[in-house]
Amino acid sequence: MRPLYVKNIQKILRGELVNGSVDWHVKHAIYYDRHDLIHPNTLIFVNKSDLINWRLIDNKGPSLVISDKPTSELKQVLSNTTVIKVKNVLQAYWTFVEYYRGLFQIPVVALTGTCGKTTTKEMIKHILTQDWNVQASISSKNEPRQTLPYLTGIDETTEAAVFELGLGNSGNILYQCMNYKPTIGIITNIGVHHLDGCNNLEGYIKAKSEIVEGLSNKGTLIINADDENTKKIRLQNFKGKIIRFGIQEQSDIKASNSQFIKNGMKFQLHLSNKTYTVFVPGYGEHQVYNALAAIAAVIEMGIPIDKAIARLKTFKHMPRHLxxxxxxxxxxxxxxxxxxxxxxxxxxxxxxxxxxxxxxxxxxxxxxxxxxxxxxxxxxxxxxxxxxxxxxxxxxxxxxxxxxxxxxxxxxxxxxxxxxxxxxxxxxxxxxxxxxxxxxxxxxxxxxxxxxxxxxxxxxx
Structure with missing residues (x-):
C-alpha cells in the first residue's frame, strides 16, 4: 500500500477525530474481520453493527478505525487506536476506494468464469512479471472481503494488476469491479455453479455478466466466442473494445490443430492474418482456451506476441488442476x-x-x-x-x-x-x-x- 497520512485520510473522509493521533501513516487497509487483522498501521472500516474486539485492534496497533458507531462506544478504544467517526461508513468506504484507486493509472485485469480463471490469471501474471511489477490476487482466494487488501496492495512500484473475481452471490462481481475499476475484463466461460446464490442458471449468467457493467462502458472485454452461455450476455450497449477468443467460432484470436504432446498442448494461434505455434503446459482443450485468453490480455497490455508465447512455455502447471x-x-x-x-x-x-x-x-x-x-x-x-x-x-x-x-x-x-x-x-x-x-x-x-x-x-x- 502507498502509505497515507492519517490526517489526510481524515480530510478526505471529512471525519471527526474521536481518539488518538493523526500524525502517522497507514500502510494496510481492511473491512473489519478479526482474521484479516494481522498488521500494525492498518486502516479498519467498522460497521455500526459489528461486534468489535477493541483489545485485539489495539494490540495490533497503531490502528485507525473508521466507523459510524455511536461516539460513546467509539470512546471505549484503547490508547494505541485512532478513531475517526464518519456519518456513514459505507459512503466513507467508497470515498476512500475512489481516492486510492485514482492514485494509479495502470492496466488492471479482472477475470471471472466458471472454470479457468485462476489458471488464466496465473498465466497472465507469469508472462508479465518478467518485465513488470505485478499485484495479483493470491491463488483462488477471490472472496469479496479480500478486495480492499488486494486493491491497497497496489503501490507506487506497481505497474499492472491482475485480480480474480469471486462469485458466491449476485452482486459480488459488480462490487469487486467498483473497487478495482478494471481496464480489461475477461470471462473465461460460463458453466454451472453457485446456483444457490443466483437462484438458477439465468441468474448465474446475469451475475457473471456484471463484469461488463464493471468496465463502465470503456476498456476491453475479452470473451470466449465458443461458449454458449457467454453468448447470452447482452453486449449491444457496451461501448468499449471486445476481443473474442475461440477454437470453433469466428474469433479475433483463434486456435487450431490442438494436439496432446508431452506435458501439455501444442496448437496453432491465428491473429491478424498471422499464424504462430504455441505450447502451453497442462492437458486439455480447456487449457488452450486459458492460453488464448491470457495471450489476448497481455497483447492488449503491450506485450509482443512472440514474447508472450515464449514465456507461456515456462508456465508452471498448477497443482491439483488435472x-x-x-x-x-x-x-x-x-x-x-x-x-x-x-x-x-x-x-x-x-x-x-x-x-x-x-x-x-x-x-x-x-x-x-x-x-x-x-x-x-x-x-x-x-x-x-x-x-x-x-x-x-x-x-x-x-x-x-x-x-x-x-x-x-x-x-x-x-x-x-x-x-x-x-x-x-x-x-x-x-x-x-x-x-x-x-x-x-x-x-x-x-x-x-x-x-x-x-x-x-x-x-x-
Missing part, C-alpha cells in the same frame, strides 16, 4: 481436487477421452456443492456423460455424487460401480487393479480435505 503423477503400481493418477463443478468435470472427461485410450479408466468423483435446487439434475447429467464412455470403474463419494452412479447404471454403463459415503475403504478396491495400464482420475470439492489427502496417498512418495 495434475498428473505416477501412483501405486506405476499407475497414472490425475489429481483434480482443486474445484468441482459440472463444467470442470466435463473438461476432465474430455482429457481422459484422449489420454485414457487403451487404458483402464477409474473415476473417483465427489459431491458438487452449491447447485441449489438443481443438485440432482446436474449430478445425473454427469452420470449420463460417463455412461457414454469406456470407463472400467466408477466410484462416487457422498450423498450428492450418488446420483452420478445411479444415473450411469440406469443408462447402461459398462463400468463397475461403487457408492461410498466417504473415502474409507476405497483404497482396498482400487489398489489391486492399479498398474501401468491404469489411469485414475480423482475429482472432488476443494472443501473435502479427505479427498485431497486420499489423492496424495494414491501417489508415490
Amino acid at each position: 495434475e498428473f503423477s505416477t501412483g501405486i503400481g506405476e499407475s497414472t493418477i490425475i489429481d483434480d481436487t482443486w474445484t468441482n463443478n459440472p463444467t470442470s468435470v466435463e473438461a476432465a472427461l474430455k482429457v481422459l477421452d484422449t489420454i485414457g485410450k487403451d487404458k483402464k479408466v477409474i473415476l473417483v468423483l465427489g459431491d458438487i456443492n452449491r447447485l441449489g435446487n438443481f443438485e440432482k439434475k446436474y449430478h445425473r447429467e454427469i452420470g449420463t456423460m460417463i455412461a457414454k464412455r469406456n470407463v472400467h470403474m466408477l466410484i462416487t463419494i457422498g450423498k450428492k455424487a450418488e446420483e452420478i452412479a445411479i444415473q450411469a447404471k440406469k443408462e447402461g454403463t459398462n463400468a463397475e460401480v461403487h457408492i461410498f459415503e466417504n473415502v474409507k475403504g476405497i483404497i482396498d478396491i482400487v489398489k489391486p487393479i492399479l498398474d501401468a495400464d491404469t489411469i485414475l482420475l480423482i475429482k472432488g470439492p476443494m472443501s473435502s480435505r479427505s479427498m485431497i489427502e486420499f489423492a496424495k496417498n494414491l501417489k508415490e512418495n
Whole structure:
C-alpha cells in the first residue's frame, strides 16, 4: 500500500477525530474481520453493527478505525487506536476506494468464469512479471472481503494488476469491479455453479455478466466466442473494445490443430492474418482456451506476441488442476481436487477421452456443492456423460455424487460401480487393479480435505 497520512485520510473522509493521533501513516487497509487483522498501521472500516474486539485492534496497533458507531462506544478504544467517526461508513468506504484507486493509472485485469480463471490469471501474471511489477490476487482466494487488501496492495512500484473475481452471490462481481475499476475484463466461460446464490442458471449468467457493467462502458472485454452461455450476455450497449477468443467460432484470436504432446498442448494461434505455434503446459482443450485468453490480455497490455508465447512455455502447471503423477503400481493418477463443478468435470472427461485410450479408466468423483435446487439434475447429467464412455470403474463419494452412479447404471454403463459415503475403504478396491495400464482420475470439492489427502496417498512418495 502507498502509505497515507492519517490526517489526510481524515480530510478526505471529512471525519471527526474521536481518539488518538493523526500524525502517522497507514500502510494496510481492511473491512473489519478479526482474521484479516494481522498488521500494525492498518486502516479498519467498522460497521455500526459489528461486534468489535477493541483489545485485539489495539494490540495490533497503531490502528485507525473508521466507523459510524455511536461516539460513546467509539470512546471505549484503547490508547494505541485512532478513531475517526464518519456519518456513514459505507459512503466513507467508497470515498476512500475512489481516492486510492485514482492514485494509479495502470492496466488492471479482472477475470471471472466458471472454470479457468485462476489458471488464466496465473498465466497472465507469469508472462508479465518478467518485465513488470505485478499485484495479483493470491491463488483462488477471490472472496469479496479480500478486495480492499488486494486493491491497497497496489503501490507506487506497481505497474499492472491482475485480480480474480469471486462469485458466491449476485452482486459480488459488480462490487469487486467498483473497487478495482478494471481496464480489461475477461470471462473465461460460463458453466454451472453457485446456483444457490443466483437462484438458477439465468441468474448465474446475469451475475457473471456484471463484469461488463464493471468496465463502465470503456476498456476491453475479452470473451470466449465458443461458449454458449457467454453468448447470452447482452453486449449491444457496451461501448468499449471486445476481443473474442475461440477454437470453433469466428474469433479475433483463434486456435487450431490442438494436439496432446508431452506435458501439455501444442496448437496453432491465428491473429491478424498471422499464424504462430504455441505450447502451453497442462492437458486439455480447456487449457488452450486459458492460453488464448491470457495471450489476448497481455497483447492488449503491450506485450509482443512472440514474447508472450515464449514465456507461456515456462508456465508452471498448477497443482491439483488435472495434475498428473505416477501412483501405486506405476499407475497414472490425475489429481483434480482443486474445484468441482459440472463444467470442470466435463473438461476432465474430455482429457481422459484422449489420454485414457487403451487404458483402464477409474473415476473417483465427489459431491458438487452449491447447485441449489438443481443438485440432482446436474449430478445425473454427469452420470449420463460417463455412461457414454469406456470407463472400467466408477466410484462416487457422498450423498450428492450418488446420483452420478445411479444415473450411469440406469443408462447402461459398462463400468463397475461403487457408492461410498466417504473415502474409507476405497483404497482396498482400487489398489489391486492399479498398474501401468491404469489411469485414475480423482475429482472432488476443494472443501473435502479427505479427498485431497486420499489423492496424495494414491501417489508415490
